[in-house]
Amino acid sequence: MDKYESLAFDTALSTLVAVLVYVLLKVSVDGYRQWRARAKVLIVGSGPVGLTAALIAARSRKVQRLVLVEERSRTALLARPQQIALDPSSVRFLLQLGVDFDNMEGCWQNEHFFTKVGVFQEYLLSMLEQKRQQQVDIRIQLGTKFTEEYLKKIPTSDLPRVIVVCDGSCGGSSSVLGITSDYIVESCNAYGANAAIERADQRQVPTPEIRAHSLYFDLSAYGMEFASATKEVHSLQPSALKPGSHLKIYGTFRNRYMALACPVSDSKVVKFLRHTPNSSIMKNIFHQSFNAYKTDIEPRVNDLTIHLLQCSRRLFEIMLSHRRVTAAYIEGDNVVVTIEGEAARVLNFDTGCGVNFGLKGLESLEEFIYKMATAVDQNDVFEALSQKIRHAKQLAEDFRLNGLTVTMFQ
Structure with a gap:
């Protein structure tokens, strides 16, 4: 190796060392800065x-x-x-x-x-x-x-x-x-209604929720034929949703809440509950549903306590609003x-x-x-x-x- 080749090799080596030192120093400084950053x-x-x-x-x-x-x-x-x-x-x-x-x-x-x-x-x-x-x-x-x-x-x-x-x-x-x-407002492809009942004489302790699925309601007393309604096929969106209504009872015994929901459907029952002007229908549905699925240790809703039950007047479309x-x-x-x-x-x-x-x-x-x-x-x-x-x-x-x-x- 002549002196020119040796000089070039030394220069390249020095440059490589300098670059490695710079990279290591920068990584260390950046790492320290990120560690210190607040x-x-x-x-x-x-x-x-x-x-x-x-x-x-x-x-x-x-x-x-x-x-x-x-x-x-x-x-x-x-x-x-x-x-x-x-x-x-x-x-x-x-x-x-x-x-x-x-x-x-x-x-x-x-x-x-x-x-x-x-x-x-x-x-x-x-x-x-x-x-x-x-x-x-x-x-x-x-x-x-x-x-x-x-x-x-x-x-x-x-x-x-x-x-x-x-x-x-x-x-x-x-x-x-x-x-x-x-806000952007979008449909969740479902209808729902909510209810609440407050009873001051009941306990205010955490209580597990209750769920009931595939419920159908006998509305023959309001002119809706029950037998034909149960045979109708519900249009499900998305298809994973089950037909019928779904009930959830939650909250403490003192402050009880209920949620009733069903997939979007063109059935006669759903149309009826979406548009009925009779507000007592939903109250009766929640009343009967609560008494059927409540825990054994809590009291029923009866004629003396029905006035404590507040609920939606009819089924409404469930919507999500996001900013x-x-x-x-x-x-x-x-x-x-x-x-x-x-x-x-x-x-x-x-x-x-x-x-x-x-x-x-x-x-x-x-x-x-x-x-x-x-x-x-x-x-x-x-x-x-x-x-x-x-x-x-x-x-x-x-x-x-x-x-x-x-x-x-x-």
Whole structure:
């Protein structure tokens, strides 16, 4: 090898070493930067979805400061008696977040966990307060309403990087942030009706739900021939749905709720119940259904308590409303917003399992926070937003096609 070849070899080797050192140094610096990266997060609303979002953020190790804003006081928040039913998917998700169901008042049935909203919220609040004691910067502001004035009072240096809106279907936080309230409304290919009965003398303890399937109702007393109605073939969309009506009884003994649903159908009975002006028909159906399927230890609805039963006047089409915009970027403030729970998507039909729909939207929240904390430029921000939006759209589409099958028809 002559001196020129030797010089070229030394130069190439030196260049290769320099490139390797640069690459290793850059990887190390980028890795260290990502490890150190933290984002300030603001969560609006402390219902089951908002508190779960706060728990996800607190456990993500990518939050510099977590602020939780809730309009209601702690007393009002924890006194909520409504019952929620966590399905197996939600139970698994919450177990991964460290929720210990053995230490929460409630009951199990078929891998579903039933508890009161106030109990669930109190448990999650206690978990957040424990995180705060472990030197995680968590600020819980109960009795504080999220308004334009609230935002203006935040110093520029303390503005959150991520805002998670979980203030329910009636909340106004999205409009405060300048996000359009336009909704897409789609049919779930089913009809339904709801009923509720409140009896102050009954217990307010978590109670498993009751389901009954393929029900047909004798409406001959109202001029509808029962025999012919049961022979009609129902048009099913999707085809996986079973014919007939499906009943669910849920809630505590004190606050009992009922949901009645059936697939879209052109049968005479369904048409009759869709358009009848006689409001007593649905009340009679719910009355008879409750007495037929209630638990043995709770009292029947009789002539003295029938006035406590409130219900839909007739069958209505079950519709899903979901926001056109579920995630947005506020460019001037360099803030991203994601809208979760009933603030993002809501059903006009209560199945008693609404919280599960909201929790599914949170499955992509930790990754979203991570990407926002480590984003280098706007391309990274927009990629994170696009992924979050795709998840929200897929969630709405999946529920529209299959949600009622899982919550009502199985």
